[in-house]
Amino acid sequence: MINKKNQLRTTIALLFFIAITQSSIAQDCKTSAELDATTGKYLTAAQYPWPAVRAEYFNKMATAADKAMAKKILGDLEKTEAQSHTGFNFTGGSWENYYTTEGNQYLGTTKLGQYSFQAALYEYFCAKGKLTRNSEFSSVLRMYVNQLQLTTLDKFLSAPFGSSFPAYDFGMQYADWKNHKSADVNAQLIRLFTYMTCNNQELIKAVNTGENYFQDVADKDIKLNNRNNYIYRYWFIKKKDIPVLIPVSRKEYLQSLLEYYEREKLHFTKLVTKLKEEKSSDMKYYANWEKDVSDKISVVNKALSENDEKWLAAQAIINPSEDNSKRYNAKLPEQTNYNRFWKFYDGEKNLGGLYKYNSDYFKTSTKGTASPQLITIAFRYVTMPSSLRMLDNFTKNFDFDAVRKMVE
16 A cells, blocks of 8 residues: 555656646647647556556565566567557547556466556547646556456346355355455355356357457447447457356356355354344344254255256356345345345346356466466447547557467
8 A cells, every 4th residue: 555655756746747748738729620630649657657656566466476477468468559559640649558466366266366457548638728638538448367357347247146245254255264364355265256147148259269359339339429438348368269167057056055055154153143242233133044044055955956967957047136036025034045046047038147267277377376367358438539549440450369379
């Protein structure tokens, strides 16, 4: 975390950067056409205006080897992106680069270092008749190493169960809960919390094949000259042949629920003890937790025992919203009836099957956890001329093959 002295330095550096940038482009302007035709500027990540932030680009990488790998790969990504500008008449703004590192995260059972490259377009605008650099951006290119980046894909691909128990967190969501250290928030989770649901087969195909791109808005639905609606275009750079995401069967899902319920027993035991010590009025919500958990276990065991292997082998398709409605209508206490199994929702519209990271795809690398095994490229744009020019140039001239060679 940046201390107060660094914050002050950062603020001064940013104000100085803005003053220099704006003074260097503060020419007279009258029309949007003039702004759009004005020669643009490129700034590398090394020129990012906050020195304190630049100094922390690689701080979240766990080891010196991981830091070196992240530095190399991000540098290579930046060079590859810069080469796509060759012969391109860039106008209308400032294209500025930035690095981030997120540390380690599990994809399946493999711990991987995660980091990303960003390049954003800060468009020019007229302020009191003077050409000025906007301090915000609409168009941005991001390249995520060892990440699918669910936050920008959550309309299609999301984690339906979250990543922890509600109310109080006693670390029961972690696979190795007995040895879990509270500071290690990225430790491996139990299976239920690693599942994803996806309602778009074109996205699954793009992720698993690495071919073409996926766009979150269909071309026919795009309106030109609209600055307010963001559109994302994704490319997934991966190893050949092996899928990144694979279906979760009904059997595996049901078994993972049993694992989750066993953790609930430990969780509620600790929680109730704590609430009793505090003489908390919340105790009323957990008075029958043992019966509720026992009922949930019985329902799952019944589904496992009464159905054949063919039925159990089919992909699990769930509907958490409908399950929550059933729980509400049955007047079951919410706090002790999370993730209660009711049914699978085969054939329902707009529902996504469950997926998980393929353990055969992600492997522990001899080069360290930061070695790239998957790269997600996301270009967010708006349908304004300057943004569309950047997107078109990137799509046509970016060397995707060079990035594929970076993936181990």
